[in-house]
Amino acid sequence: MIKKVFVRLLFVFTISTLTLVAQKVETSNEIKTMEKESVFMLTDSLSSIKLLADKLEIKKLIQKQKVSREERLEQEIKVIEKLENLEAPAEDIYGADSWVQTVNPMKDSSLIPNTYEIDLKGFVAPIKYYRTTSNYGWRRRGHRMHHGVDLKLYTGEPVRAVFDGKVRVKHNSGRRGYGKYYIIRHTNGLETVYGHLSKHIVKAGQIVKAGDIIGLGGNTGRSTGSHLHFEARFCGIAINPQMLFDFAEGTPNMDTYTFRKYSRSSHYARKTKKTSQSRDGHCQIYKVRRGDCLTKIAAQYHTTVQRLCQANHLSKRSILKIGDKLLIQ
Numbered sequence: 001m002i003k004k005v006f007v008r009l010l011f012v013f014t015i016s017t018l019t020l021v022a023q024k025v026e027t028s029n030e031i032k033t034m035e036k037e038s039v040f041m042l043t044d045s046l047s048s049i050k051l052l053a054d055k056l057e058i059k060k061l062i063q064k065q066k067v068s069r070e071e072r073l074e075q076e077i078k079v080i081e082k083l084e085n086l087e088a089p090a091e092d093i094y095g096a097d098s099w100v101q102t103v104n105p106m107k108d109s110s111l112i113p114n115t116y117e118i119d120l121k122g123f124v125a126p127i128k129y130y131r132t133t134s135n136y137g138w139r140r141r142g143h144r145m146h147h148g149v150d151l152k153l154y155t156g157e158p159v160r161a162v163f164d165g166k167v168r169v170k171h172n173s174g175r176r177g178y179g180k181y182y183i184i185r186h187t188n189g190l191e192t193v194y195g196h197l198s199k200h201i202v203k204a205g206q207i208v209k210a211g212d213i214i215g216l217g218g219n220t221g222r223s224t225g226s227h228l229h230f231e232a233r234f235c236g237i238a239i240n241p242q243m244l245f246d247f248a249e250g251t252p253n254m255d256t257y258t259f260r261k262y263s264r265s266s267h268y269a270r271k272t273k274k275t276s277q278s279r280d281g282h283c284q285i286y287k288v289r290r291g292d293c294l295t296k297i298a299a300q301y302h303t304t305v306q307r308l309c310q311a312n313h314l315s316k317r318s319i320l321k322i323g324d325k326l327l328i329q
C-alpha cells in the first residue's frame with residue numbers, strides 16, 4: 001500500500017515537474033520571440049528615424065543650395081547693377097542727356113530732387129593732406145563765392161578720384177578759372193571738381209574707381225601757388241566739402257549726407273547771417289569735448305537743440321561721447 005502511494009506521488013511529482021519545464025520552455029520561447037520582435041521593431045524604428053533624419057538633411061541641403069543659389073543670383077545682379085551704375089552713374093537723377101561740358105549739368109532746376117541721401121562711405125582722400133589754404137564760402141574781398149576748398153599740394157603729386165564714377169569733363173581753361181581740371185560724376189549722385197592740375201591722366205568718359213590717380217597736382221588756371229581746388233556738387237549745387245569730408249583724416253564726416261534742395265544751410269554759405277554755417281562755410285562740424293551737452297553746443301553756435309537733433313539723428317536725451325562729430329545746422 002505504501003509502495004503504491006509512493007509510486008503515485010512520484011508520478012504526480014514527475015508530471016508537475018515536466019509541466020513546469022514545458023511551461024518554462026514555452027515562456028522562454030515566447031520571450032525569445034518577443035525579444036526578436038522588439039529587436040525588429042527597434043530596428044524598424046531606428047531605420048524610420050534615420051530615414052526621417054536623412055530626409056531632413058536632404059531638405060536642409062536643398063534649402064541651403066536654394067538659398068546659396070538665390071544669394072549668388074543676388075550677388076550677380078548687384079555686380080551687374082554696379083557695372084550699369086558705373087556706365088551711367090546716377091542716371092536716375094541727372095538723366096541720359098546730361099553729359100555736357102558745363103559745371104552745372106542741370107538744364108532744369110525743377111528736376112533736382114527735394115531731398116536725396118548721398119552715400120559717403122566709399123570716400124578716398126584726393127591728395128596727401130598738408131593743410132587747407134582756403135575754405136569754402138564767401139571771400140571777404142570781391143564778394144566772390146568760393147565753391148570749393150583749396151588743399152595744399154606740391155606740383156606733380158598724384159590726385160585721386162574720391163569715389164567710383166565716370167569722368168564727365170576733362171578740360172583746360174588756360175590761365176583762367178580751374179586751369180586743367182576734371183569733373184567726375186559718381187555713382188552716389190555727387191559730382192566732384194579737381195582744379196589747377198599740371199597733368200591730365202584719365203580720359204573724358206573713362207570709368208574710374210575710388211582712389212584711382214586721375215591727374216597730377218599743379219598751379220594752372222587762376223591760381224597762386226600749387227594747390228588742389230576741390231568741389232563737391234549735387235545737381236550742380238555746391239556743397240561745402242569740409243562739411244562732408246575730413247581731409248586731414250581722409251575719411252567722410254558721416255555715412256550719408258541728406259541733400260535738401262531748399263535747405264537754408266549746408267550747401268549755400270551765406271555771408272550775412274551770423275550762424276555757424278555762415279562763417280565762410282567752415283566750422284560746420286563740431287567735435288564733442290568733455291563737459292559738452294546739446295544745449296551748450298546749440299547756444300555756442302546760435303542754433304537750437306531741436307535743429308542739432310534733426311541734423312544729427314539724435315534725440316534730446318542722447319548721450320554725447322567725447323570725440324563725436326556733430327553737424328551744426
Ligand SMILES: [Zn+2]
Pocket residue numbers: 134146148149150228229230
Ligand atoms: Zn579754390
